[in-house]
Amino acid sequence: MKRNTFFRFASPSIIIMTLLMVIPLFMAIWLGMNYVTYNNITSPQFIGLENYKDVLDDPRFWQSFQFTGQYLLFVVPTTMLVGFTVAMLLDQVSKFTRGIYLSIFLLPFIIVPVVGTLMFKQLFEPSGLFTWLYQTILDTKFRYNENSVKTLIMLYGLWYIAPFALVTYFAGLQTLSKDQIEAASIDGATTWQKIRYIIIPHLRSLTILIMLMSIMDAYRVFDSVFVLSEMNPIYKADTMMTYTFQTAVTVQRLGKANAMAILTIVGIMIVLIPNLIQSYKQQVEER
């Protein structure tokens, strides 16, 4: 294909991405250096790096930063562990049963996140199933407080992200060569040795992919946290994204919110840039 033909095919997509992603990103950088509220939305006032200073001095920003970290540290490893374990188990059953299990396991993935959060919340209502179980088993009352709201958010995160890891690992297991496993059995390898020396290395690139995807997804989690923290504002279960949103919409400090959004981008760059460099090398090699 010639270069001109390529641009003819790709231009609609490139134009819309430039107009609605690249340019807004530069606007965000610019807005982040201005004092903007809804009163002076058309005539922002340039204040340089004041907004950034303001953000870095804001204790609530650091609180949300901390919870985002906590969320990541819980959701990412557990998602991968649960996904891998269930995929291994699923590999053991017959094809027909597999299909049924898979339909059920995919359910959390297709339910709208806001709705899924609401369903989780139904379980934890004073009349909910979980509250009743908690009371019956532990004989203490389940109460909403900062920790239980945060736990609820993290449990929902696991519930929602795990199907992706599960299906990806399961697909990876299907490409495993049978000969290798058989050869290992003939040589007398135990199940554990087969997992450790054949399966885990085979899934290595997939594991990196799942890890990157779930880090990025967990880092920008918004819907579930927003719904639960809007309901219980006193519990301060904000992540960086929801706090940024509230700064923009509730507190109406658009400039400061944009500065915060730029800071969150800088945060994810640590993971993103090595990944982009790697994909770049891979693409250049492949062409």
Next chain:
Amino acid sequence: MEKIKNPIGRFFIHLSLILFAIYSIVPFMWTLLQSFKNLKDANSRTPKFIFTPTWDNYTDLWLREIPENGATIAYFLLLTVVLLISLLLVAKHLPIRDGYIYSFVFVGFVTLLWGIPQFIEVAKFYDYFINTLIITVGTVTVSLSIGALAGYGLARYAGMASVIVLIAALGFRALPRLAFVLPYYWIGSALNLLDTHLLVILTLVAVNQPFTIWMLRSFFMEIPGELEEAAMVDGCNRLTAFTKVIMPIMWPGIISTGLFSLLLAYNEFLLVRLLTQTNWTLPVAISRFTGGEDPRHLTLAAASAISATIPIMLVILFFQKNLVKGLTAGAVKG
């Protein structure tokens, strides 16, 4: 892996899978139960599994007042929907061109959705449902049309420009949305486009575009290039080769990608919440039920959650294979 033969081992495998299935399905099941309870049963401190089911929550949610011949209308609607869906299922075996049947079914659904409020007093929730449908269908159509062109170009052109577009798209796909979504609000209020479907659709298309072109590109790469080269020898140009030869065999890939665009548009909360004031979609409308000034919020919220989930479940029921294929498309090549 070889299968474990030991019966105790097999018992534990199934036990763990069943436990995980219960864990995946319990929030949905519990909400489903709650949505059919009256307020007293729903608020009972010990969970009630046996109760007299009621449709009240659903009728309160969807209707302003219940029409006199409600049951007849409900049966008629159900019958029409079942007929249209079964027409879709048998389309392949009828002696009429598939395209005509699909367009007929589409027109049928649009007429039905447009006709309902003419006969029945529907509540606000119906409007939110229609908003969601318009935004979802609009986003999926535009995303796929421009995404397919770009995905094809990216799959066939090996120059540096293609690599740069791909890497930039990958970067934008990973960035937190909020960074470029906040300026949309600013653009929207400057252009007076806030609260319109157009702005939401355009921004959703842009936000989904990186993902769409990557996925479509991977499907286009599976189609050998010799195919359109042969067509071009026979007198097609690039565009006709693309529309006449490549697109007809791309349908599975298009459907897989379309499903993900559909889920993304149907699920979107942040963007719609920021850019609309009254023209909400279902996720935004439903998040309002969690506030709870209405004492009936518990059962109404349950009914709204189920109402928003059923359409997606129906779609996935038909296309589960494509969904799984899409989930693993980028993954296996890794």
